[in-house]
Amino acid sequence: MSKVRWRSVSSVFALALMSTATPSLAEPEQKLNWNLEQQNLDAALRAIGRTTSHDIIFPAEAVKGHRAPALNGTYTALEAVEIVLKGTSWTAVERDGAILIRERSSKVAREVNHDAANTEIVVTGSLIAGVASPSPMQVINRERMLDNGYNSLGEAIRALPVASGAGQNPGIGQNVPESVGSNLGGGTSINLRGLGSDATITLLNGHRLAFNTAVQSIDISAIPLAAVERMEIVTDGASAIYGSDAIAGVANIILRKDYRGLTTRAYWGASTDGGNVQQNYSVTGGTTWKTGGFILAYDFGHSTPILSRQRGYAAARSPGLTLYPGFDRHNMLFSGHQDLVPGMTFSIDGLYGERTTDRAFASSVAGDYRIQGLRRVTETRTLSVAPNISLDVSNSWKVNFSGVYATDRTLAKSDDYWNSVLTRTELCYCNKAFSVEGIAQGTLFDLGAGAIKAALGGGYRKNFLHSYNRLVENGQSIRASQDNRYQFLEINAPIVRSDDSGAFLQSLILNGAVRYEDYPGIGDVATPKLGAVLSTGYGMMFKVSWGKSFKAPTLYQLHSVRGASVYNIGVFGGTGFPAGTVGLYSGGGNPELKPERSTNWTASAILQPAISPHSKIEITYYSIRYRNRIVTPVTYITQALSNPIYADLVSLNPTGDEINAALDGALFFNNSSSSWNPAKVGAIIYSQYANAARQKIDGVDISLSHHADIGQMGDISFWANASYIESQQRLSALQPESELAGTLFFPPHLRGSAGFTWDQGPFRLTPVLNYIGGVEDRRATATYDVASMTTVDLTARLKIDSSTPIFRGMDISLSAQNIFNNKPSVIATTQVSQAPYDSANYSPWGRYISFSISKSW
Structure with a gap:
């Protein structure tokens, strides 16, 4: 994009902002004169929302069967809502x-753990706060994670x-395969749909x-769970909202904002x-005061490795391997925030983390890396x-100006x-990143x-990578x-809204967004x-979205050093060559790479019937067409x-x-x-990074x-x-379309989990059933089935609210994950340094018992 074009577009946004915003800060919210007659509560809330241009979000059970009193007087929007809610168990x-x-009661607040979409304002699917996003969402909060026995965001x-x-x-x-996953430094990233950590923001x-x-992934293991309020996950392409990398979706980790007190926890x-x-x-x-507040969290963790000798299925096959x-x-x-003057708030988030990991593998059956093998300590x-x-x-x-300075050194x-x-x-x-952004949103x-609300703005971001090997210079x-x-630019427009609670069509909201990004040297x-959100009077909601997404090439894919590796010709599957023949594998970076692109669409149906307002069913169909995928086109060098x-990627003799x-x-x-x-080279295998792959992903x-x-049972x-999920991929011109989902190292066709929390006073019991479907091992001529893995978890929590100071605010938890000690199925390996199971889908943890105790002071 030329500078002239950039400046002209910037001017358009600036004029739009100037036309809707005054240069001075806003005064406290204006009070309006109200004269509303008695009416159904839902109609009263909608009338207040229309008059004040506020989004008022409420579950169906909050208004069912309730009449609002007459509203007469001068009030703000919030005060008006509180008045019409008098006599109910709900607050605003x-x-x-x-x-x-x-709801005012604590019991329904606990229900938020399992149905957060009804009671939390989800902001990740849109840049406009408080509007209904047409994209499918999943929300899991900290209490739910603790109820399930998780100790980190990675486990959750x-x-x-x-x-x-x-x-x-x-x-x-x-x-x-490198294109599927890697483990350097023990970091934890979010990988939606199995499309890669670099395809999820x-x-x-x-x-x-x-x-x-x-x-191009983010390590979430540095974020203390104690400081997290919830995770909001958009399972839909979102580059129009957030830019590069949002092919599979977006995960937003929301921190606790207003926290008072001190809590210690041991696990x-x-x-x-x-x-x-x-x-x-x-x-x-943390603490709060009239104009601000902050939270400060420190977390220390230590874990010992799982070694192959500690697992019967790996002891003989992979001696000396750290699993x-x-x-x-x-x-x-x-994280803190402070009102500087009325209408102006300053906030800041700061994160610092250090982690050391240690792993080793042997390269010979002796099982001792000190004879032949490697030990790696990563800081x-x-x-x-x-x-x-x-x-x-x-x-x-409202206008927000934000910036980020971040580093990650491994x-x-x-x-x-x-x-x-x-x-x-x-x-x-x-790695280092720097960004500045301005966004305005309003009516x-x-x-x-x-x-009709809009959000518009722009920004600048720069990423740095310095990778070096102190042994190798030149x-x-x-x-x-x-x-x-x-x-x-994003616009959210309500097209239909009915005040009649008995009408079939309650509301229709349209949403549109567009984003333009200029990557010098790569392209724009x-x-x-x-998208659209349609709500009916029978507790049914329908969502549909369509959009384009993209992912810029990573700096490593663009600039990594080309490598030339020599192996015995048999490693590449070569036969009939003279003794001593070797193969030369050529791989590495490609500065000519272009952005990956995708077309995404989703359709969701959500049922929350009035006869059962505490029940919810959501079904989503999704489709992704992914092209120009950057891959190393030779997936298995053993078949090269x-x-x-692979014939077009090989040069014989x-x-x-x-x-x-x-x-x-x-x-x-x-x-x-x-x-x-050089005279012994019988073949060269070319597998540099290339915009070669096309993928189709569909699922439900x-x-x-x-x-x-x-009742009395809680x-x-x-x-x-x-x-x-169903997914297929074509890597190069001669390669046929191959199945990904349901094959080794890729997501199984079906994954599921189910559980419940029984809440009886201070006691909670949560059993969970987890299912990870089986996959097929197609690396050799014969196909082998890798069995599914089913685990059962059980967590018991005791939250004590006692008048005795020593017990007040105490939370005790005992958890058992994979109670029946189910183990992953064994797969074929060619080297002792390889894990003898599908480590991308199944865990070597086995039965895991944990205990925690926390105390609020």
Whole structure:
């Protein structure tokens, strides 16, 4: 995009903002004169919302059977709502420009854990606060995570059926293809639909962090669970809202805003088969005052690794292998806000984390890495500072100016042994990110069905990567950066809204967004999105969305050093070659890469019937057409010479010039059993990064929830989630379309979980059933079935609210995950350094018992 074009578009946004906002700060909300007659409560709330241009969000049970009293006098919108709610068990709070109706009793507040969509203002699916997003959403809050026995965000996200354990995650084995997953430094990323950690945007309080290691993913393990309010997950393409990387969706981790007091927590857990002994200690404190507040959380964790000798299915097949790394971590988070003057609020989020992980593998059946193998200790340091200023520039418009400075440094120190000879290396992936953004949101006008609202703005972001190996110099390090400028517009327009509670068509809301991003040297991308939300009078809601999304190439894909690796020809599946023949594998970065692109659409049906207002069923169909996917086109090097689909990527009996061209400027590794001799090269396999792949992804998500009051027995909240996926991929011209979902290392066709929480006074009991479907191993000519994995978890919590100070605010939890100690099925391996199971889908934890105790002071 030229500078002239950029400036002209910027001018349009600036004029639009000037036309809707006054230069001075807004006064406190204006009081209006009211004269409303007695009427149904839902009609009264809608009338107040229309008059004041506020979104008033309430569940159906809040208004069913209630009449609102007459409203006469001078009140603000919030005061007016409180008056019409008198005599009910419901109250109103204002949040993010919207008014939220929630029940006064604590029991229904606990119900929010299992049906947060009804009572929380979900903001991630839209840049306009308080509006209904046409995209499907999933929300899980901290209490739900604790009820399920989770001790970290990583455990919670990997348990969701829509997520995958692949990508950048701890425990990923060496035999998992690089395009599917990796484990450097033990970081945890979010990988929706199994499309990769770099195809899901992860936000902290709405802002981005620095990327982790070489992939374009975000490490969430540095975020203390004690400081988290909830996770909001958009399972739909969202580049029109958030830009690059939102192919599979967006995950926004929302921090606790107003916290008062001090809470300490101690946690201990271990796998009964050995290893994975975890300790965690945290302190969370905060306070509020009339014009602000803050929360400060510190978290220390220690875990021992899971070793192959501790698992019967791996002891003989993979001696000396670390199946799951241990770690030591220190995390600290600060979040605060302060009203500077009426209408102006300053807030800031700060995150700092340190983590050390240790893992090893042997390369020989001796099982001792000190003879032949590798031990790697990785040190990761994460820092993020995100300030924000929010201005109320009029009664209906708000402007936010925000910035982010973030770093993520992962230093891997490796001891590499070859026939007991030690070589030491230090490899660093040093990432840095900087961004500034301005966004205005507010009401344009009202056509009678409700306020038409808009959000518009733009920003600048720059990412840096410095990757180097202290053993290898001569220009082999990466020092690269990529900046981009972007502008966006979103409009939310109510088209139909009925005041008649008996009408079939209650409301129809249309939503449209477009975003333009300019990546110098790569290209510019415009991504639109359209959606609609239709509500009926029978507790039915329908959502539909369509849009374009994209992902810019990572700095590593663009600039990583070309590599040339030599192996015995048999490693590539070569047969019939003379003895001593080797193959040369050529891979690495490609500066000519272009953005990946996708077309996404979803359709959702949500049923929350009036006869059962505490029940909810949601069914979503999703479709993704993904093209120009950046891949290394040779998926399994063991088939490079035996499978004809790779023929256009192979040069047999290469000439000397071809060999020299493959070696020119490349980092050379001789992994063959003999000394290097160019005359022995029988084939070159070309597998540099390329915009080669096309993928089709289709599936269905289903969620159920129900809350029942069982009188003196307490109450029960039931929930169930399932995700079904079909996906296919074509990697290159000669390769046929191949199945991804349901095959080794890719998501199984079906994942699901179901459970309930029985709440009886201070006691809660939560059993959970988790199902991960089976996959097929198609790496060899014969196909083998890898069995599914079903686990049962059980967590008991005792929350003591005693008048005795020593017991007041105490929370005790005992949890058992995978009670029946189900184990992953064994798969074929060719080297002892490979995990003998599908480590992208199944866990080596086995039965895991944990205990925690926390105290609020």
